[in-house]
Amino acid sequence: MATSKNREAIDPEVYIDGKWFPKNEAKVSVFDHGLLYGDGVFEGIRSYKSLVFRLEEHLVRLWESAHTLMLEIPMTMKEMETAIVQTLQRNKLTDAYIRVIVTRGVGDLGLDPAKCKCATIIIITDKISLYPESFYRDGLEIVTVATVRNLPEAVNPSIKSLNYLNNILAKIEAKNSGCVEALMLNHQGYVAECTGDNVFMVKSEPGEKSGPVLMTPPVYLGALKGITRQAIIDIAGRKKLAFREQILTRHDFFNADEVFLTGTAAEVIPVVKIDGRVIGSGRPGKVTQTLRNAFHQITSKEGTRYKVKS
Numbered sequence: 269m270a271t272s273k274n275r276e277a278i279d280p281e282v283y284i285d286g287k288w289f290p291k292n293e294a295k296v297s298v299f300d301h302g303l304l305y306g307d308g309v310f311e312g313i314r315s316y317k318s319l320v321f322r323l324e325e326h327l328v329r330l331w332e333s334a335h336t337l338m339l340e341i342p343m344t345m346k347e348m349e350t351a352i353v354q355t356l357q358r359n360k361l362t363d364a365y366i367r368v369i370v371t372r373g374v375g376d377l378g379l380d381p382a383k384c385k386c387a388t389i390i391i392i393t394d395k396i397s398l399y400p401e402s403f404y405r406d407g408l409e410i411v412t413v414a415t416v417r418n419l420p421e422a423v424n425p426s427i428k429s430l431n432y433l434n435n436i437l438a439k440i441e442a443k444n445s446g447c448v449e450a451l452m453l454n455h456q457g458y459v460a461e462c463t464g465d466n467v468f469m470v471k472s473e474p475g476e477k478s479g480p481v482l483m484t485p486p487v488y489l490g491a492l493k494g495i496t497r498q499a500i501i502d503i504a505g506r507k508k509l510a511f512r513e514q515i516l517t518r519h520d521f522f523n524a525d526e527v528f529l530t531g532t533a534a535e536v537i538p539v540v541k542i543d544g545r546v547i548g549s550g551r552p553g554k555v556t557q558t559l560r561n562a563f564h565q566i567t568s569k570e571g572t573r574y575k576v577k578s
């Protein structure tokens with residue numbers, strides 16, 4: 269029989285609109301437009317040792333995504349921060365993955381968002397399920413897929429919306445090819461990002477005296493403005509590693525010295541093969557490792573601190 273202590277572990281409480289519910293009772297209406305139309309926004313956030321990493325940046329991105337959708341979040345950023353921290357505390361989580369979801373709310377079967385009177389706010393906190401250690405030790409093999417990244421003129425990839433079908437179609441293609449991630453191009457054939465991660469490359473160029481250059485595609489080509497992406501750019505600045513946002517092709521990536529992906533869940537993950545082409549030495553590179561170590565250092569020091577009672 270479950271004791272109250274291990275009930276907590278198997279039944280984390282989920283926040284919905286100001287109340288907490290056991291996981292099995294955390295439900296939303298089938299008329300919620302988040303379900304009916306993917307009409308809503310979300311964030312994936314992480315906490316390390318009771319520090320929520322770059323919480324303000326995540327909340328700003330959430331509010332900006334909602335603003336573009338003309339979706340009013342019925343609380344302040346400060347109230348959202350409090351609700352997130354309270355959910356972590358109730359679930360006694362010091363190292364967590366935090367999913368914040370804001371849906372358009374309950375409406376009728378038509379598209380009209382004006383029929384939805386109030387947005388639904390959901391906060392799920394859970395233990396982080398880590399990627400296998402082999403991904404980091406040996407690096408990933410990824411493939412370019414035929415599904416192009418959403419046009420910025422259609423559903424701008426900078427909006428972190430609940431409509432992730434573009435990414436899911438790409439993920440299916442990657443998995444059909446035996447890979448866990450897909451390299452996605454934009455409609456012009458330039459590299460945009462992966463299905464749930466931004467992408468970087470490292471290259472030593474002839475005549476470049478200051479050492480290797482770190483490069484990533486500009487987000488306007490069709491990518492999410494990743495929080496981890498920005499953390500890596502900040503670290504590169506501090507380490508005096510040359511960095512450029514640059515339009516990049518598959519050819520550029522095939523001929524890079526190192527490639528890696530960044531994301532809240534994956535953190536910094538090396539890529540050693542793209543479309544059958546070996547990248548650099550075929551092993552995770554030094555620059556990737558240095559940036560990964562530095563990233564771990566900042567996640568264990570920086571962030572919004574909260575207390576969990578044991």
Ligand code: PMP
Nearest residue numbers: 464465466492494495496531532
């Ligand atoms: N691109 C996409 C499409 C994503 O969904 C994500 C988040 N999983 C990222 C990039 C990485 O963003 P972040 O570093 O903010 O998690």
